[in-house]
Amino acid sequence: MTTIGRCWMAAFGLMVATAACGSSDAPEGTKGGRIERPPTPENEFTPRELEATVDNLIAKVNEGTVEPMQMVVLLKNLNPFFTSIATGASRAMSELEVSGNVLGPVDQSTGGTTSQEIQNQQIAQAVTDGIDGIGVSPYGDVNAAAIDDAVEQGVHVVTLDGDVPTSKRSLYVGTNNESAGAAAAQTLLAMLPPPPGTVLIHGTAGTDWVDGFKRTEGAREAIEKAGYKPLVSEAFYELEEGFDVEWIRSRIAAADPPVLGIVGVFDISYRCAMGADAARRPEIPIVAFDFDPRTVEFMRQGRIKATVIQRQYYQGYLVPYILYGIKTLGLDGTKEILAPLMEGDSTVDTGTDTVPADKIDAYNDFLDTIGAVQ
CATH class of the missing domain: 3.40.50.2300 (Response regulator)
Structure with a gap:
């Protein structure tokens, strides 16, 4: 693990999860171990098309070579909604064996710095520290310039939960x-x-x-x-x-x-x-x-x-896989595989679940199977 997460935890906020960094140890451009994704238990609420799309992305990536990668997912909150996103992102980074962190908000009781400003600082710090890909749950257009600066310096950026369509981000992952x-x-x-x-x-x-x-x-x-x-x-x-x-x-x-x-x-x-x-x-x-x-x-x-x-868990889960796909397959190649989930040219729709009152326990059981109980 690099020192990125430790430095950011001190300077910017709470680090809620870290992933393994096995792929960073592989020589660049050499054939390494395949990505092995544990199967998701079947349930009436399992999003089968979404799950199949992730499997197809992994299969395509596995045809190529190991690509060492560092990434970060920046969240604007750590309430139960965002905790599920963090769970999904952390699991995906672990499966990919990339170096990466999920970072939450910081204590703003002193200094007068706004959450928006801190998030822009986090994005800039990621670029400085050589991060390859950034997933960010943005506050809106206030983050556009920071995102654009990252993209212009060769860093792939994917938004989740909320979007900044005026920016140069590659894709938005979230709810239509x-x-x-x-x-x-x-x-x-x-x-x-x-x-x-x-x-x-x-x-x-x-x-x-x-x-x-x-x-x-x-x-x-x-x-x-x-x-x-x-x-x-x-x-x-x-x-x-x-x-x-x-x-x-x-x-x-x-x-x-x-x-x-x-x-x-x-x-x-x-x-x-x-x-x-x-x-x-x-x-x-x-x-x-x-x-x-x-x-x-x-x-x-x-x-x-x-x-x-x-499906906030899946928003978090998809982002590392998409960032990895963009790095290894290119944006167009990744979008081709994501086609079943795409709305327009740049939105990856994770969909919704409709839960009637008599299905509360069944839905909780589903969340438990993916470790995302809210």
């Missing part, structure tokens, strides 16, 4: 947000009586958060197409939970025609159940998003009927 929002809406629509009626969307009407807006729009378009009136209730992350719940309550109370169902498109959509209770409308069916413990609690109570979950 329009499709995810539509999936949540379609799950709810199957539970509703025929229109007319209003369907409340706990999302965002603002375009500042591009991914959130796209997800909201995906839900809105599906609801409108089905003949219902979509009504967005702004999700307030930055304010007290009670404010958000009261806003949901007020939107339900004022809706005309009455609200027939609620769909949330963010991880805080468990608040929809709280808002419906506050409006004295506990009978309203609700479909949530992601797998927050409070969402699960409301699902077990029968208050939330289903949730649509991003």
Whole structure:
């Protein structure tokens, strides 16, 4: 292992995982051991096309020669959502036997440096230390210049979870947000009586958060197409939970025609159940998003009927393999193998899982098989 991870842990933040560095010991350009990937146990939630695509990428890489590589995956948070990403990335780097770290955020209690600035420093440090590939969960366009500088110096960059499409990054790995929002809406629509009626969307009407807006729009378009009136209730992350719940309550109370169902498109959509209770409308069916413990609690109570979950473990897992593929096969060769997962020219869609309330335990069993229990 190089000193990169140790230096960054001191200077930039928490190192959550390190991978083996066996391939770095092989002479460059010589035939070495094959990549051996343990099989993933079969489950009703196993993403078979995604798993098969990884196998196909490994098979193609194994036709060539060992390529020593150093990489880093930079995350902007280490809450349960990002912990699953870290688990996937660490496992992939271990299977590839590359030198690499997964780095989380840092303590910002002193110095006044923002998370965005620190992440840009991490990207620059990776370039300085000779890293071959960077996976980054970015904050948005604020990271574009740092990403572009890395690419211009020959470092492959792949974004995950969030994207910076204005940058020179090679690929984005994550959720197709329009499709995810539509999936949540379609799950709810199957539970509703025929229109007319209003369907409340706990999302965002603002375009500042591009991914959130796209997800909201995906839900809105599906609801409108089905003949219902979509009504967005702004999700307030930055304010007290009670404010958000009261806003949901007020939107339900004022809706005309009455609200027939609620769909949330963010991880805080468990608040929809709280808002419906506050409006004295506990009978309203609700479909949530992601797998927050409070969402699960409301699902077990029968208050939330289903949730649509991003495959964040697979976002983390795919990135090291993609970075390795770009280095050994080239970007075009890697994209050719990734074709079953590609949306457009530069998005690798990891998809979503729809989990009804009666499948909570089965989904937890699936997460347990891949070591990504949330």
